Structures are given as C-alpha cells and as structure tokens.
Amino acid sequence: MTFKFYLFDLDGTLLNLGNIRAYADQIFTKTLTILKAPNIPNREEKLKFWLAGKDYIKVLNKWGISKPQYFWNVYDKVDFEHRKVLINQKKIGLFNDVKDILKKIFEISNKLAIVTNTAGYVVEYILKKFNISKCFHEIFSMGPGIDEKFAKPSPSGIFSILRKFNYDQKYHKALMIGDSIVDIIAAKKANITACLITRDKKRYPEDYEDWLYSPDFIIESLDELIRLNS
Template structure:
C-alpha cells in the first residue's frame, strides 16, 4: 500500500452489507421503461440494476438530442423516485461490517485519504454513513446523483480522481462486485474486493 495515497470504497456490499431488494425493484423499473416505449426484452431477463440505469441515461440523452427535454425529465424523475425508495428501504437493514470502523481508522492513521463512490443515492449514502458515525472518515463522497452513468462506467471514479487531484496509480478502489472492478480497470486504477 506504500504507492497509494488514497483508498476509495464502494458502499453497499463493501462497507455495509448489501440489502437492495433487486427482485422487486427491477420489474418496477422495467415497467416504467416499457411504458416509455422501450422493448425491455432486448436487455436481458432480467436486466441488471446498473444496465437499467445506464440504459435510461442513454435513452434520455437521445430524447434531449431530439428536443424532448421535458419527456426526459419526467422519465428520470419517475425512475429516481423508484431508486430512492429502494435505497430508503435498504437503509433500514444496512449494517456496517464488523471490521469497517477499525479498517477506516487504521487507514486514516496511516495517512490515506478516503472516499466513497457508490451507485446508491446521495440521501442513502450520507444517511447511512452519518447513522453509524462513519461520515467523518471520508474526504469525498460520491453517489448516483453525482454521475450520469453508474459503475462499471469510469465516470464516477474519474470524478473522484479529479476531486482528489490524484492520478489513477495513486488510488486503490475497494468494491464487492465485478462492476466495481471493471470501473477501476476502466479508470486505470488498482482494485480489490
């Protein structure tokens, strides 16, 4: 760890246990997208949470380019409500892993700058970190509202690098999923899980 200056963490499944109810959320999101005219059969059965979010951004970008800005805003608002509702539901059950606090404490004592980069919404990320008195460990906290594409897209980790003014080789990303590892790889930083 001598070459790293910062460690970025995913939230759910990494610092706290994963509690998002994907079995209920995905069909609800698919129904909204289907109502908006999307042929959902093209995107897998069932499509993933991340692919649905990124697909939505692709769709709304196309609508904006066709001067359908109001339609894009309405669709994003509907979907944001769904994502936020499921974030809030997961928050009720999230618990930090037993070694979360001690790991963060040790990293700070060793001089590492810390951050969170999560696909969850801002209210949930900040809320759970505050509830368990973890928020002060982090110099940077990025959530779904800070990015237009979710991990594995490199946007969020690129934004973290820019905010920290660090190059990719100076940062380690810790996550729990292939999307986390791919996001780090797509950004040029090391990753572990």
C-alpha cells in the same frame, strides 16, 4: 509503493444489505410496478439493464416503460424508504470489519472516498446513521441532477475523486474496492488497481475470473486491505 487513495463502493462492500441481488431486485420490481411496466423482465434482461450504463433508457423503452426518465428518481425513493425501515429493524447495517479498517486506513494518513451508484441523500443518511461520515474525504454519488451516464461502470466517479485528491499516477497508487463487476470495470477503465471483495463466494455464480476486466486483488474481508501492496 503502497496505496495512498482508497475508494470504496458502499452497498455490499461497506453496507450489508443481506442478499444484495435479492434486495436490488425487490426495489427494481417495485419501481417498474410504480412506472406501470407491462411485464417484469427476466433475470437476463435485468442484467442487461444493470450493465447498460448510459444506454439504460433504451432498455427501459424496449420494456415499454412510458416515462423512463423518471426511473432513477422513483427507484431512489423506493430504495430510501425501504432502507430506513430495514435499518430501524436492524436488518441492514455495516459489515463487522468496516469501522476498524476505516479507522486504520485513516490513521496512517491515507485518503478515503466513496464511489457509489446510490443516491447522494441515501448515502448521506447511511454515513450519518452509522457514524462514519468523518472517515471519508470525498464522496461521489448519484441521484437527482446527476446524469446516469456517470454511474459505474463509467470511470467518471473515480476520475472526479482522483482529481480532487490531486492524484498523479507517477507518484500515487489508488485502489478501488467493490463487490461487483461494475466496480472492477470502472477501476480498470480509470487505470487504477481494482480489488473485489467477495465476502461470500457463493454470491458469484458467474465466474469472476472470466470477467472482461479482472480484479487485481480478490479478498474475502476488509481486514485483508492492510496487507495489500501495489
């Protein structure tokens, strides 16, 4: 059985932000500075934050941030302003293989969705800017009014999309494609197939074969999706 539902992460999977860690780090540091963090945490501490899921407030409290509940609102705003500038400078864009593959998957009557931890208004801006809004039947994004506990690695976003698609695991196969460990954890917790897109393997200094949840497929470019069967 081939896949019927294709769920894509956005950043680093469809959208090329260059060095995504450096990008996120820059936004993160600026956000902490605005929130008057006493110190900028080291890499290990930051990783704890990214994997904390719904416990992120505890991590921020530990770092001495007085209003941790504003963290994501500030982060999203900083991110949005930064992206708009970089998109206009053509430093951020879709990966070259994106438009073709979305068209191919769409044409053979599969359903496509985005499951992202990025704020909805940022996602909307990007999809419009690059003219790919129509490729997606559903979008699950974060942002104002959406509880952070639903962000990946939680499988909530995937479950929400699958419900909308009337997914029935007896008859359907769904694939989550993403570039990071949170995509793989979310997919495996949702009990669907997980595909890691590495693009540049140098990005994964920690060995992804040792992740607690392993991807079912590892691809280097989206073109390979056409050949994947469940």
